[in-house]
Amino acid sequence: MPERGALVVEGIAHSYAAPVLDAVSFTVPPATLTAVVGPSGCGKSTLLRVLAGLERPQRGAARMDGVEVAGRPGHVAYHPQRDALLPWLRVLDNATLGARTCGRDRGEARAEALGLLSRFGLTGVESSWPDELSGGMRQRVALMRTWLTPLPAVVLDEPFGALDALTRRQMQGWLLGITASDQRPTLLVTHDIDEALLLADQVLVFSARPARIVHVEDRPAPDERRREHEAGAQHGAVLRILGLLGG
Numbered sequence: 001m002p003e004r005g006a007l008v009v010e011g012i013a014h015s016y017a018a019p020v021l022d023a024v025s026f027t028v029p030p031a032t033l034t035a036v037v038g039p040s041g042c043g044k045s046t047l048l049r050v051l052a053g054l055e056r057p058q059r060g061a062a063r064m065d066g067v068e069v070a071g072r073p074g075h076v077a078y079h080p081q082r083d084a085l086l087p088w089l090r091v092l093d094n095a096t097l098g099a100r101t102c103g104r105d106r107g108e109a110r111a112e113a114l115g116l117l118s119r120f121g122l123t124g125v126e127s128s129w130p131d132e133l134s135g136g137m138r139q140r141v142a143l144m145r146t147w148l149t150p151l152p153a154v155v156l157d158e159p160f161g162a163l164d165a166l167t168r169r170q171m172q173g174w175l176l177g178i179t180a181s182d183q184r185p186t187l188l189v190t191h192d193i194d195e196a197l198l199l200a201d202q203v204l205v206f207s208a209r210p211a212r213i214v215h216v217e218d219r220p221a222p223d224e225r226r227r228e229h230e231a232g233a234q235h236g237a238v239l240r241i242l243g244l245l246g247g
Contacts, residue, residue: 004065005030007153007185012050012060012070019210020046023060026204026213028153028185033175035188035196038206039245044189045081047211048155051187052078064152064185077149077184079156083142085130092126095141098149113148119174120144121167136163140171147182154186160195175199176222193238198229205244215244 007028014021020043028034036044049055051062053073062070069075077098085094092113099109117123120140130138139162146154159175160168176199179186190196196203203217217237219225228234 003029005152005183005185007051007062007064007069007187009051009062009070010060012047012057012062013210014043014046014050014055014057015210021050021057022210022212024211024213025060026216028187029201030185031180031183032201033179033186033188033199035190035200035203036206037190037193037196037203037241037245038211039208040191042206042209043211044206045157048078048157048187048189051153051155052076054078069153075151076153076155077146077151079143079146079154079159081157081161083138085138085141087130089130090126091122091128091130091133091141094130095144096148098145102150104150109148113144116144116147121170136167139163140167143171152184154184156186156188158189158191160190172199176226180222193241194229194234197234197237198225203241205241215241217241
């Protein structure tokens, strides 16, 4: 019996002109983060789009507490690679758009967003328009929008890819600290193996297309992962994953 609140993926397969995903199965327990790494173009982003309900898989299923979520929007908070901010909305309204779309009270959503501005490095820009922001700031607004969306699971596609090194480190620390308290299962796609090993409770290594899981790297508790990262002690795991990726 799957743990209550877990995201359970069972045999997801999908094709376009050629097969992209090949019977992918895994479980993301609640209050944990699972990272996905793999060759460029192997199908990682396609998997997230299936879970977010933007694509319907040809085979397989994904469930939370017995409810089917694959190919059905409205169950997963999705952060795409592009920020997708609406140019006619100011920062605060963009950040709360997902929450308001899900029926959350506007005042409550805005109050929570205002409380997160400093954590996301956005203090003082809540009334700015998207075209007044840097690419990294736009990405942080989009990440806040995802996090404020009150859906039972979160999937993140390269959320820190557009950030400078210092901001990326700060946001990694935030995500590492909030995963357990947020309680939702979180799935992260990244090309950065060090980032995956720092943030994830488990790392799924995908093969080239059609993607299948070739390795699961189980990780220690968050505090130990942080110490490993700071000491450079995860080198063995990096080499192991690079070897599986052909690097």
